[in-house]
Amino acid sequence: xxxxxxxDLDIVDVDAHYLENVRDFAEYLEEPERTIFRDWSGEYxxxxxxxxxxxxxxxGRIRRTAxxxxxxxxxxxxxxxxxxxxxxxxxxxxxxxxxxxLTLGYLSDRERAVTVCRGFMEYMLDGRSDAERGIxxxxxxxxxxxxxxxxxxxxxANRPEVCAIMANAGTFQPPxxxxxxxxxxxxxxxHGLPVxxxxxxxxxxxxxxxxxFQTFLENHALDLVFCNEVQITSVVLEGVFERFPDLNFIxxxxxxxxxxxxxxxxxxxxxxxxxxxxxxxxxPSEYLKERTFYATQxxxxxxxxxxxxxxxxxxxxxxxxxxASDWPHWDWDHPSTIAELPFLTDETRAKIMGGNARxxxxxxxxxxxxxxxxxxx
Amino acid sequence: xxxxxxxxxxxxxxLPGETKVVTADDLVxxxxxxxxxxxxxxxxxxxQGGPLCEGGVFRHLDAEVTPExxxxxxxxxxxxxxxxxxxxGYEFDIRTGVSLVNPVYSxxxxxxxxxxxTVYVVVAEDQTSPDTESWSLTGGxxxxxx
Numbered sequence: 147x148x149x150x151x152x153x154d155l156d157i158v159d160v161d162a163h164y165l166e167n168v169r170d171f172a173e174y175l176e177e178p179e180r181t182i183f184r185d186w187s188g189e190y191x192x193x194x195x196x197x198x199x200x201x202x203x204x205x206g207r208i209r210r211t212a213x214x215x216x217x218x219x220x221x222x223x224x225x226x227x228x229x230x231x232x233x234x235x236x237x238x239x240x241x242x243x244x245x246x247x248l249t250l251g252y253l254s255d256r257e258r259a260v261t262v263c264r265g266f267m268e269y270m271l272d273g274r275s276d277a278e279r280g281i282x283x284x285x286x287x288x289x290x291x292x293x294x295x296x297x298x299x300x301x302x303a304n305r306p307e308v309c310a311i312m313a314n315a316g317t318f319q320p321p322x323x324x325x326x327x328x329x330x331x332x333x334x335x336x337h338g339l340p341v342x343x344x345x346x347x348x349x350x351x352x353x354x355x356x357x358x359f360q361t362f363l364e365n366h367a368l369d370l371v372f373c374n375e376v377q378i379t380s381v382v383l384e385g386v387f388e389r390f391p392d393l394n395f396i397x398x399x400x401x402x403x404x405x406x407x408x409x410x411x412x413x414x415x416x417x418x419x420x421x422x423x424x425x426x427x428x429x430p431s432e433y434l435k436e437r438t439f440y441a442t443q444x445x446x447x448x449x450x451x452x453x454x455x456x457x458x459x460x461x462x463x464x465x466x467x468x469x470a471s472d473w474p475h476w477d478w479d480h481p482s483t484i485a486e487l488p489f490l491t492d493e494t495r496a497k498i499m500g501g502n503a504r505x506x507x508x509x510x511x512x513x514x515x516x517x518x519x520x521x522x523x
Numbered sequence: 524x525x526x527x528x529x530x531x532x533x534x535x536x537x538l539p540g541e542t543k544v545v546t547a548d549d550l551v552x553x554x555x556x557x558x559x560x561x562x563x564x565x566x567x568x569x570x571q572g573g574p575l576c577e578g579g580v581f582r583h584l585d586a587e588v589t590p591e592x593x594x595x596x597x598x599x600x601x602x603x604x605x606x607x608x609x610x611x612g613y614e615f616d617i618r619t620g621v622s623l624v625n626p627v628y629s630x631x632x633x634x635x636x637x638x639x640x641t642v643y644v645v646v647a648e649d650q651t652s653p654d655t656e657s658w659s660l661t662g663g664x665x666x667x668x669x
Contacts, residue, residue, distance in 0.1 A: 178597060182584075207578065207614070478610075
């Protein structure tokens with residue numbers, strides 16, 4: 147009956163989807179957009195300026211092939227490639243920051259967030275990390291469930307491959323200064339683990355301030371710095387360092403030039419409005435110069451050397467900095483970017499390139515990993 | 524011309540648009556067939572020391588502001604004449620070696636000669652040591668100070 151009914155009717159469907167092939171579609175565009183679309187490095191979707199779907203590799207200008215130490219678009223794949231990358235970059239110890247787990251904060255399903263974080267620990271401990279080879283990783287904590295996150299920290303903190311806890315700073319609400327995260331910070335402090343706050347690259351799709359930006363350049367130039375500025379402001383002014391006097395923070399992937407600027411903003415405002423932050427016992431910058439560290443990448447290579455020297459001094463000196471590559475992402479830094487800064491001494495260079503990280507991330511001493519010499523062989 | 528001739532490629536080895544990287548002593552040189560013209564460029568990127576000539580060659584994307592104040596992008600020519608470093612995408616003019624973002628920064632170019640089906644790169648006496656000093660510490664100082 148129904149079949150006959152439908153066959154006899156003139157039926158119009160006003161919403162069925164045709165899947166455009168963006169590469170084929172490009173052939174119908176005028177230049178230079180034809181070339182830009184054709185060579186766009188994103189996986190799908192129209193070229194976008196957001197953090198997730200953009201043309202990070204600039205139409206093939208940046209390349210990550212099998213010759214590039216096996217790195218793919220998002221990250222290093224497999225233990226073998228980790229080792230080859232370390233050898234290639236002359237890196238003795240490496241902290242592996244996950245890629246897809248960076249979007250953990252988008253999960254509103256709290257149970258799934260906990261499950262995923264637990265699974266990540268087992269995944270990384272199953273041959274993907276090795277303290278003896280200098281390959282470490284952080285406990286990615288589900289900030290959605292602070293009590294469950296604390297359990298996770300207690301369960302895994304003593305594994306030699308675990309060097310920190312990590313919060314992807316860009317995607318969580320409220321910011322990291324909130325007292326709701328006390329269970330997490332208490333557990334981390336108890337085990338001597340620092341907090342790695344990795345800036346999130348969200349872009350204008352997720353940030354009110356950036357909505358309307360036209361290019362990935364506009365987005366990325368500001369996004370991660372802005373993210374870290376928000377988190378550092380929250381952590382310092384809401385008193386995390388008074389609540390947890392032995393807890394250290396490492397802020398990543400925003401370069402270093404923003405740090406002195408932020409310190410002076412916070413100090414100036416705090417001196418005017420001390421009663422908004424009565425828990426503080428000293429200037430915001432004084433906490434930052436004792437308790438926070440900054441991963442150097444992406445280092446501002448436009449700096450003149452003498453200005454970089456001033457900048458390092460303003461943010462608290464070599465004790466505050468840790469080299470990071472961010473390999474294989476598009477804006478990665480080769481170790482020489484920092485190691486060859488002409489104003490560094492042997493001592494300050496050693497601190498920034500490795501010493502600070504070994505101490506704060508409780509990595510094994512470098513000398514303990516050297517091959518043991520035996521007379522017999 | 525004083526210096527040396529480095530045999531870099533056979534003329535039938537590279538099609539138009541193709542590149543070959545050769546090393547001679549302490550020099551890394553990229554040899555390019557651009558529409559039948561043979562060009563040679565230093566192969567070490569001044570930014571972070573990346574393998575400049577192991578990436579791709581692109582058309583020079585440029586843009587202008589229209590009388591209405593809009594931005595109109597265009598390619599300067601059909602020719603692929605911009606070399607991009609595969610590490611970070613820094614772009615250099617394939618003929619002059621000059622950076623597209625700041626003319627102070629550049630990589631060296633070398634003359635080429637074709638003899639008996641072989642492409643030679645001509646390296647002068649004073650071009651034997653590669654300039655691998657980094658972008659910010661040499662070019663940056665020079666750009667600002669002088």
